Amino acid sequence: MSKLITSLGLALGIVTASNTQAADVTLNLGYGTAEGSSYSILANKFEELAEKYSNGSIDIKVRCCTQLSTEDEAFKSMQLGIVDMYIITSNNISPHFPLMDAFVLPYIFQSENHTRKVLQGPIGEEFANRLQQDTGVYLLTYGHVGHRDFYNTERPINNFSDLAGIKVRVPKNEVMIKTYEAFGSAPLPLAWSDTPTALQTGTVQGADNGTDVIKSQKFYEIAPQLAVLEHFSYFSPLFASSRAIGKLNDEQRQAVFKAAKEAGEYANDIIGKDIDETRQFLANNGMKITYPDKAPFIAAALKIQEEIAAEKDDDFRDLLNKINRAAQ
Numbered sequence: 001m002s003k004l005i006t007s008l009g010l011a012l013g014i015v016t017a018s019n020t021q022a023a024d025v026t027l028n029l030g031y032g033t034a035e036g037s038s039y040s041i042l043a044n045k046f047e048e049l050a051e052k053y054s055n056g057s058i059d060i061k062v063r064c065c066t067q068l069s070t071e072d073e074a075f076k077s078m079q080l081g082i083v084d085m086y087i088i089t090s091n092n093i094s095p096h097f098p099l100m101d102a103f104v105l106p107y108i109f110q111s112e113n114h115t116r117k118v119l120q121g122p123i124g125e126e127f128a129n130r131l132q133q134d135t136g137v138y139l140l141t142y143g144h145v146g147h148r149d150f151y152n153t154e155r156p157i158n159n160f161s162d163l164a165g166i167k168v169r170v171p172k173n174e175v176m177i178k179t180y181e182a183f184g185s186a187p188l189p190l191a192w193s194d195t196p197t198a199l200q201t202g203t204v205q206g207a208d209n210g211t212d213v214i215k216s217q218k219f220y221e222i223a224p225q226l227a228v229l230e231h232f233s234y235f236s237p238l239f240a241s242s243r244a245i246g247k248l249n250d251e252q253r254q255a256v257f258k259a260a261k262e263a264g265e266y267a268n269d270i271i272g273k274d275i276d277e278t279r280q281f282l283a284n285n286g287m288k289i290t291y292p293d294k295a296p297f298i299a300a301a302l303k304i305q306e307e308i309a310a311e312k313d314d315d316f317r318d319l320l321n322k323i324n325r326a327a328q
Contacts, residue, residue, distance in 0.1 A: 025247045026059040029238075030068030031087040032192055037216035039087045039236060040064060042143045042267040046238060049259035054252050060085075071192055072172070074239075078137050081243035087143070089236045091173040092192075097131050098312070102319045104175045105308060106301035107294075109233045112272075114327045115145050119235065123322050138240045140257065141264030144271040147230035151219055152206030153199060156288055157227035160184070160296035169195050169207040175308055176232065182300040199223055210234060211278040212271055226287045228279075231297055238264070 029047065031039035040062075047060035069077050069086065075096045077083040093100040102108070109115040118124060119142045128139040150157060154166055164184040170176045172189040180187035188204050198204045199222045206223065208231070214220060238260055248256060283289050309317050 024057045024059065025252065026061060027084040027240075027244050027247075028061045028063055028068055029085040029087075030063045030066070030074065030083060031236075032066045032071045032074075033064065033213060034216045035064050038144050038146070038210065038212045038267065038271045041270055042087060042141075042236070042238060042263055045266045046259050046263035049262055050256055053255035053259050058248070058252055058255060066193060075135075075137060078239055078241035078244075079135060081241050083241060084244035085238065085240045087236050087238050089171075089234055091171050091176060091232075091234065093131075093237075094173050094175070097135055099127065099130065099316060099319055101173070101175050101308065101312070102316055102323060103235070104173060104232065105305050105320075106175075106179045106231050107298050108305070108323060109145075110327045112145075115233060117326050118323055119145065121326070123319075123326060127319070136242045138242070138245055140238045140240055140260035142235045142237050143264045144267045145233060145235045146210040146212070146271065146275070148208040148232040148234055149211055149214070150206060150208045150227045150229050150231070151214060151223040151287070152225045152227075153202075153223045154205045154225070156225050156290050157229075157292055158290055159292055160300075162292070166206045167204045169198055169204040175304070178308070179231070179301065179304050182304050183297065196222065208232065211275055211282065215278050215281055220282050220285050220287045224286050224288060226279075226282060226289045228289065228291050229294065229297060231294075231301065 029043055031043055033039045043062045047062050050058050050060050068074070069083050071088050071092045074083055074086040074088055075093060078086060079096075090100055091104045094104060109118070124142060132138050150163075152166055155162060157163060161184070166185045168180050168185045168187050169190045170180055170187040171192070177187045177189060185206070190198055190204070195207055196217070196219070199207065199219070207219070208229075209217070209219070214226070240256070245253065245256075279289060305320075309320055
């Protein structure tokens, strides 16, 4: 990520070189989940470091729980300059930047090392720079990379066929919808904010998230069955609008880039170490955890990868090939 920060710094230096005498700046940073989630770990560490490295000339105001915007609306709001900064789960970027779907594909990453090699290396740097060029929004850090597990109100998931017919809340993401169709369930695209009510009313019977989000949002109180599928990898980058970055002078920009890089590394390390502990917490609070054989899920996922790649353009297929080669 250091190269990514350097590249952004060089690009921004051209745009804001005249802003070398900028005054103290307040930036609002939002996210959609509750305090205590993985989002808050990243946001709070970034707030601490950005204020430290800027010698107090930057004041980061962290706003949880969709106070600034919903995840579905936040990216567009940053493009318009309405929102300064926001942490958004990767699959919710796809409607605004379709290349993101390459990272959303089921079982696209083969190991933690593969994930780090892609996102923290030249592929991740090139991707972030392309996103900024095409959308005007800056990806400052990829943050924690984790996996989504499946929870539901109906029954334990012990094998592939147990998902048959279950109505599943999914984000408004084409790849995730097609994946659950391939798994035999009935996906229903719903906004993140509607998920708890949909589960409680029976509009849907299942959903998926990282275990830290299942804990922080207290989904264990609603849906007592948890299956460790790890079918989607996810990361929740910290983004900034061009308008927000344009308020900063050279020293403040470097403080923001440095803070974002270190906060992302911190969040990834902290959250990654807590997965087993979090699953134990969920079990202690009433969740019945199963570990289905992943082989049939992976087989279905590979077909989805091929289908999506065939529908996408050459840029998408090129990125997908780079991701796959990085695993070798």
